Structure formats: C-alpha cells, structure tokens
Amino acid sequence: MSYQSLAKEIVQMVGGEQNIINVVHCATRLRFKLKDQSQAEKKKLENLDGVLSVVENSGQFQVVIGSHVSEVYQEVIKVANINSESNDLSVKTKGKVVAKIFDVISGSFSPLLGALAGAGMLRALLTLLTMTGVLSTESGTYTILLAAGNAIFFFLPIFLGITIASKLGANPYVGGMIGAALLDPNFTGLLQNNGNITDFLGIPVVLMNYSFSVFPIFIAVSIYAVLDRFLKKTIHKDLQMFLVPMLSLIIIVPLTAIAFGPIGVYVASSIGVFINFLYSESGILTGAIMGSGWTFLTLFGVHTGFTPFILENLANGGDPLLALVSAAVFAQIGLAFGIFLKTKDKKLKALAGSTLLPGLLSGITEPILYGLMLRYKRTILYVAIAGVVGGGISGLVGARALAYAFPSALSIPIYSPFVPYIIAMLSAFTVTTILTVVFGYEDKKKLGVEENVVEAGQTTINKQEAIVSPLTGVIKSLAEVADPVFASEAMGKGIAIEPTIGKAVSPVNGKVTTVFPTGHAIGITSNEGAEILIHIGINTVQLEGKYYSPVVKQGDRVSQGDLLVTFDIEKIKEAGYPVTTPIIITNTDRYTEIIEMKKEAVQEKEGLLTLVS
Numbered sequence: 001m002s003y004q005s006l007a008k009e010i011v012q013m014v015g016g017e018q019n020i021i022n023v024v025h026c027a028t029r030l031r032f033k034l035k036d037q038s039q040a041e042k043k044k045l046e047n048l049d050g051v052l053s054v055v056e057n058s059g060q061f062q063v064v065i066g067s068h069v070s071e072v073y074q075e076v077i078k079v080a081n082i083n084s085e086s087n088d089l090s091v092k093t094k095g096k097v098v099a100k101i102f103d104v105i106s107g108s109f110s111p112l113l114g115a116l117a118g119a120g121m122l123r124a125l126l127t128l129l130t131m132t133g134v135l136s137t138e139s140g141t142y143t144i145l146l147a148a149g150n151a152i153f154f155f156l157p158i159f160l161g162i163t164i165a166s167k168l169g170a171n172p173y174v175g176g177m178i179g180a181a182l183l184d185p186n187f188t189g190l191l192q193n194n195g196n197i198t199d200f201l202g203i204p205v206v207l208m209n210y211s212f213s214v215f216p217i218f219i220a221v222s223i224y225a226v227l228d229r230f231l232k233k234t235i236h237k238d239l240q241m242f243l244v245p246m247l248s249l250i251i252i253v254p255l256t257a258i259a260f261g262p263i264g265v266y267v268a269s270s271i272g273v274f275i276n277f278l279y280s281e282s283g284i285l286t287g288a289i290m291g292s293g294w295t296f297l298t299l300f301g302v303h304t305g306f307t308p309f310i311l312e313n314l315a316n317g318g319d320p321l322l323a324l325v326s327a328a329v330f331a332q333i334g335l336a337f338g339i340f341l342k343t344k345d346k347k348l349k350a351l352a353g354s355t356l357l358p359g360l361l362s363g364i365t366e367p368i369l370y371g372l373m374l375r376y377k378r379t380i381l382y383v384a385i386a387g388v389v390g391g392g393i394s395g396l397v398g399a400r401a402l403a404y405a406f407p408s409a410l411s412i413p414i415y416s417p418f419v420p421y422i423i424a425m426l427s428a429f430t431v432t433t434i435l436t437v438v439f440g441y442e443d444k445k446k447l448g449v450e451e452n453v454v455e456a457g458q459t460t461i462n463k464q465e466a467i468v469s470p471l472t473g474v475i476k477s478l479a480e481v482a483d484p485v486f487a488s489e490a491m492g493k494g495i496a497i498e499p500t501i502g503k504a505v506s507p508v509n510g511k512v513t514t515v516f517p518t519g520h521a522i523g524i525t526s527n528e529g530a531e532i533l534i535h536i537g538i539n540t541v542q543l544e545g546k547y548y549s550p551v552v553k554q555g556d557r558v559s560q561g562d563l564l565v566t567f568d569i570e571k572i573k574e575a576g577y578p579v580t581t582p583i584i585i586t587n588t589d590r591y592t593e594i595i596e597m598k599k600e601a602v603q604e605k606e607g608l609l610t611l612v613s
Contacts, residue, residue: 120405291391327390338436390428
C-alpha cells in the first residue's frame, strides 16, 4: 500500500478530516488529537496494512506506523488538509488536566525529537573521537561540529516556542520570537553588565540564563496562546495582522522576564533537586523503578512527557533519567536477540533479526515491543526483570547522560562513568536474552496437528482448518517479500506466492469482507472464522486498478475455488511492480500454530496452510 493510500485509510478510520483537531508524529507513531475518539475505528485501524498498533492515551489517539512514519505523516496532513499554523485547537476535548498537560508536552517535543536525537548522536561521535585521540578539542573541526551538536539545545527556547504555539493554536513564529527574546544578545548582555538584577518600568527583574531551558518557555507560550485568542476576539480583523503580534510581544516578553522565566527556572530547579535527591538516597531503587517502568510508558506513548525533565537536567550538568531508562531499551533488544537464538521458525527468526539493528543503532524498539513482546506476552516479565537489574546497576554506579540521544549502542559514549554504564546495559541485555532462551517465549504450548490433549479424563483433538492455495505459482516465505510490513509479520503469519497464472480463487468457504477499490487486495473470512488477506503484488495500489478485474464484491458469499479476481501479470511487471502475493492470516493470534505445506510450487486449490486452534 502506498503512503498516500495508507494516509487516506487512516484519516477515514479516525473519523475523517472533520474529526481531526491536529496530528503530529514522533519516531514511530502518528499522534492524533481528535474531537471525538469514539468515532475512530480502532480495530479496523489495527488490521490496516501498514499499521502496527493503536494506542489511546494522554488525550491522544496514537497510530503506530514504524520507521516510515514521517512519510505517512506528510501524506496525512495533505489528505486531511491540515495546516500547522491554523489548526483549530479551540475545540474542547474530554480528558483530565494531567492528560492534557502530557498531551501538550508530547505534541510540542515530537516534532523536535529527530533533531534532538541527531544532535545528541553527533555529540556522542565527538566524544568518541576525542576519547580515541582522533580529534583534538582545540581544533577548529571540533569547534564547528560541537556548534552543530549544541545549537538546538542552546536555542531550545526558540524551537519550543514555535512547536508549543503550534500545538496550542497560536502563531508559531510569535512563539519563536518570545523564545528568541530571552536569548537576544542585548538581553543576555544585561546579565554580564548589570549582574543579576535590572528593572522594567521600575519593576525589579531577576536576570537568568535561559539557553538550554524548557519550563520558562512552556509557561510563557501557554499564557501567550490564551492572550492570542483574547486579542483576536477583541481587535478588529483588519488590524489583527500586526496588532496582535505586537501587543503579544509587548505583554508576554516583559512578563516572562519578570515572572514566567524565573518561576520556570525555579520549578525546573526544584524538580531536578527532587530527582537528584531520590537518586542520591537510593540510586538502586530509582534505577530499578525507571528501568522496569519505561517499557510500559513507551507502550502507552507517554514517555516523551519526560523529555523536558531530561533536558533540564542536562542543562545543569548531567541527567540520570536517560541512564536509568536505557536499561529498558537494552532489555528489549535482548528479547529480540533471545528469540532470534531460540526460535527454529525461519520467519520469526527473520523478524527478530530485523528488529535488532534499529534497536541497537538508533534506539527505536517499537518493532520489538509490538512485533514480539506483545505477541508473546510472557516476555513482558523478562523485559521488566532485566530493566530492574540494568537500571539498578546504573543507579548504583551513579550513571548520567551528558547529552541527549536515544539510548543505543552508538550513544554509549555520552554516558558517564563509561565502563560501569556499559556493564549495566550488558546486564539488562543478557538477562532478557538468557530468560528468553531458557524459559521460552510462547504464551502457551503449541501443539502438533495430530497431537491429542487429555483434560479431565477426556481426549480432544485440536481443531484444524485447511486453507487451499488461491493461486498457481512458486511458494516463497514472507521474509522474502520486498515489503517490511509483510516480511516482519506485522499483519500476521502466512505465506507468499509468485503467481504464474493471472487469477485468484477463494481459498475457503466464507464471506468476502473486503475488496479494495483497486482490486489488488481481497479479504475473506471463512465459515470457521479465519480472516485471510490476499494481497496481489507489492505497492500495486499505485496502479489505481489497472490490470485488475475483480468479479466479487464486499458481502458476497463464496465457496472454495470460486473465482475472485483476474489480473495481467505481464503488464503489472512492465509497470515496474512485483506480483509476489502475500496470503496473510490477519487474526493469527487466534491460532496456536499455522503450518505451511512443504513444497516449492503449488496449483490453485491445492493445500497451502493448516490452521491449528
């Protein structure tokens, strides 16, 4: 499915353009703010080709996409006609105050996470190069690269001013100007020339350094957003273009210098003191709690709410939180490695292996969480235990991050003390790996096709359902499919066929539940309850129905062997699209085992899969 088609489906299933207040994205998920979440079709979204999971939390409706989220996001804002400068955020939404606060924090930081992480990784690279003697801290090269790595953090009030104002429906550039005023050389020069005190119209102003700060700009722009709405209601429309920004700056910047800024600094300082107090009183306990809990915060999508605390700690010399929660990330990576070592299933091994690299190199572990951990729920305990161990060790040795970056193997140089931190992360990784290998990962024993189960003196046979081939062609594993959504089994288990004859028949007796308008994909639910997706070709939705001729429609009853669709293999290939056809059991979780027939080629209506429940 193309990104544009996926975006159209997502927008439709969240209630349409009229139900969307705004949408942002982080590293792996779209974060919608909806007028009415009850209009969103969560189950249909979770079964959508290209969607890994759906999470509702903190007033957000989060659609987990994976590594292609930015491309899908760009199409979503086009499809939904969303303008980041004019989002209507005045609509009241239900939710508790805490949830709304987390929503604002998360929505404000999400657009910046890539830049923050990239700058942090650059800092990690510089640290590694200076530690190994490749680069001198006195060189011009180091200074220039350090400026590139520091820029977003030093000017963070400007960037946050823009994103917070966008999130709250105010003019983002005025929000950025408020942040810039705090960093203006004339203003910062007062701190150097006048000491810590100046005045505004005779009112004392306590001067502070606002570079790297977070909370002052959050307070200032939040008040500005309220003022902006008030001014637009009271000032004539013809005068709003210049008068609203001018009055906003005249009012908010002095108030920030007089009150909002110092209050924000004191709030941040108090939070930092509290975190450091907990850390100093019991680093082991704090580390164990954060190391085990971070996985669940990530699952619920509220982990970005901790970003301002992390950045404030970094501005004051170092952050313990990143060092503690890193244990959860390495525990998750250990789970993927454990399943990779343990499983004999080639497709599962390919999936586990494919999730290792993003986790190790970039700290993106959502494919592990949604593709492995939630599928095999007993492993949640393994990850939590490993998080306790790694986080506890990290807390014991007093580990701290010296820059912001997603926890990963490449970001290790930003942590101190270096060697003890490595030991803590290796411990988390190793514990999960060992628990997975020793105790297994499956939630319940998978039984063979002919295995009997004895319960209460009675013998029962596992239920089986035969799925015949809808195509004639060469059999491939899903891992060979040139589409990560199918290859990772995110949509479910199954098999793929390279067709040699351009027609597909029904693999079961059942009902046609979906016929895509383009004819390239058909969904069928068997009379026994198996949900089957036949997706003819990869990215062939872009052909917009050319070369496909479906003969059934949604709601039709079909018998095994009935013709579903004909298609022109040669013309599809000439158009540049492979015709490899995944056949997916989308309700895989219903079955204890899905057994593939061991053959290299298959004829239509020959046995293909056996489903064991």
